[in-house]
Amino acid sequence: MIYLFHGEEEFGKSERIAALKAKLGDLAEMNAVTLDGRGLSREALLHHCDVPPFLGDYRLVVVEDLLTRLEKKGPDGKQPASSRDFLIWLADYLPTMPESTLLVFNESKKISARNPVLKAIQKLGERGEVALFETPKLKRGELARWVAQHARGKGVRLKPGVAEALATFIGPNLRIIDSELEKLALYAGDRPITQDDVRLMCPYAKEASIFDMVDALGNRRTPVAFRLLAQMRNQGAHPLYLLTMIVRQYRILIQVKDYMNQGMNLNDIASTLKLHPYPTEKAMRQARHYTPDQLQRIYDRLLDTDVAIKTGKLEANLALDMLVVELARVQ
Known part of the structure; x- marks a missing residue:
């Protein structure tokens, strides 16, 4: 399975990667590797993707910012030929990659829809997934809706106005919002979190x-x-x-x-x-x-x-x- 997680919102991507790593079970440390794509060669990527899992069903390979690097233009305003060749080679390789490898391209920026690797992953059908992660916008109410949805997913109940308060006080830092929800849930116990709880417990308030x-x-x-x-x-x-x-x-x-x-x-x-x-x-x-x-x-x-x-x-x-x-x- 091949994943492309791209966009500036890091928290959602890290949660998805953590969930994939959890699937590896007790052998996660033996069967998971994170590679810095800013200096990664074809040979190194090929080696890590082709290695079979150790006493397990899958091996997780997370590559950070490789496509972002390969999309960069040179001083002349053009994409270097070496980068284009790398992308074309990678797009051709992906369909042949062992099915026991879970490959994740974790990109900090939005990747162009014309990128040959993005297109190749989209053509893989059920074996590929492209997901864009963007920070919810506060002014459109998206952030408050995200807070409410995220709280429900964690089994945390919120009184009216709490999601809006957290969105306003903290802003679009999803990792901090998640941390504050954890803290507030421990404080509130079995009852719903109130706005008074937020004002008392949240330093951002x-x-x-x-x-x-x-x-x-x-x-x-x-x-x-x-x-x-x-x-x-x-x-x-x-x-x-x-x-x-x-x-x-x-x-x-x-x-x-x-x-x-x-x-x-x-x-x-x-x-x-x-x-x-x-x-x-x-x-x-x-x-x-x-x-x-x-x-x-x-x-x-x-x-x-x-x-x-x-x-x-x-x-x-x-x-x-x-x-x-x-x-x-x-x-």
Whole structure:
């Protein structure tokens, strides 16, 4: 059986590969291999695919980003002849591969529909599968539907609004959503997970509240900022924790604003800051509310508040209240 799993959504692909590996049973470690396609030769691929399984029925061979590499164009804008030859050879080889081999092409990017290997796998009928894995889009409600469906598959019950909350707080990082569902299910036990559980147990919910408060400050909506601050206090958040998270968010905004002024795009900024594109995009929208000078003055004021609290000059909650009022008035 030959599989082509392609697209940027890694979690779904890893689950499929884990399920294939589970079919190998106790001999999985002996009969499974992962190959780096970025430097893989024909001879090495042929060797691993033609090796018979050890005391089992199947051998799993996972090849990562081979087709992505072979689709790349050279400096002249054309696909190298060696890459074309490799693809043609591979398309001819696949129908002759031993049926005891489960071959998976795990590609981090979407493969062209014209790719000869993709076409060859599609022609194999029941012996081949091509699956595109794309991250669900938050704005179309796809992500919340994915959360609800994934929870049902795990036997986890959700109260209304929980799927939407997790989708909003975490964004399109399916692996983290899966991890948070596991944690919330353990906490809730036999009962359904509620939105209060999410706010209590999910750190991303607290970060989202901080983001919303900073967003309210940027839009000069002081009452909304105070309401969000009160909510986080009622949930038991320590004043110094809240201040630390506010400082972190404004530090990100300063960096994002600087990179935006340099002409960097979303993906470049996310990669440089080692952030997921989802919170990076939100930060870019937020940074537009401020000038670089305003952000620097805010950051200096945050540091002054930190010193005032730690030296006992101001009581922590009073210091935060004064800070919120001042930040909403920054000109």
